[in-house]
Amino acid sequence: DTAVSQTPKYLVTQMGNDKSIKCEQNLGHDTMYWYKQDSKKFLKIMFSYNNKELIINETVPNRFSPKSPDKAHLNLHINSLELGDSAVYFCASSQDGRSSKNIQYFGAGTRLSVL
C-alpha cells in the first residue's frame, strides 16, 4: 500500500483552465502539506493542514485553494491556470506538523504542464 498517494501523476492542460490534484495518506498522520518543485528542483511549501485546519499558507496566489474533507485527504484546486504554474506538485504528511521534529512523507508528485 502506498503511504501517500496523489493523482493524477501527469496533468497537461491549457492556460485558463481549472484543475484539481488529489492526495490521500493512510499513515494516520495529523498534518498534510502541498509543495511546489520548480524546474530548478527547488522545493517550496505552499500549504499545511493540521486535522483539516489550515495552519500554513505561504505566499501563494489565491487561484490555489486547498481543501481537506478529512485529515487523510488534502486536495489542491487551481483556477485560471497560468504558464508559470507548470511544476511538480508534491503532497506530504507528518505525524504532527506542530512538532519541530516534523519528519515528512511525500507522495510521488504530480507533474503539471500548462500550455
Added chain:
Amino acid sequence: SQKIEQNSEALNIQEGKTATLTCNYTNYSPAYLQWYRQDPGRGPVFLLLIRENEKEKRKERLKVTFDTTLKQSLFHITASQPADSATYLCALTGGANNLFFGTGTRLTVIP
C-alpha cells in the same frame, strides 16, 4: 533573508569513495536538521534527522554532522555505490515548524 544552500549542485565521485555533501544556512535557528533523498520522478524520502544538541548521527553507511556555530551540516556516504546516485536535500524547521528545503545536490557515483 533566510537561506539554505547546498554548495554543490552536482557531485561526481568514484564508487567506493566517501561522498561529502554540505548544507549551510543563514538566519535560521533550527531545533532539527533533516536529510532527504530524491530519485528522478519520485518524492523526497526521509533519511536522517539530527538535533541541535547532537554533533553527529549515523545510520549504516550514512553520517550526518550538525554544527550550529558554523550553521552547517555535513552529510557523508561511506563506501559509495552507484545505487546511492540521487539528489540529496537538507531541510530544517523554521517558523511555525515549516520545513524549509535546501537547493539539493545531485550525486552521481561512477562505477
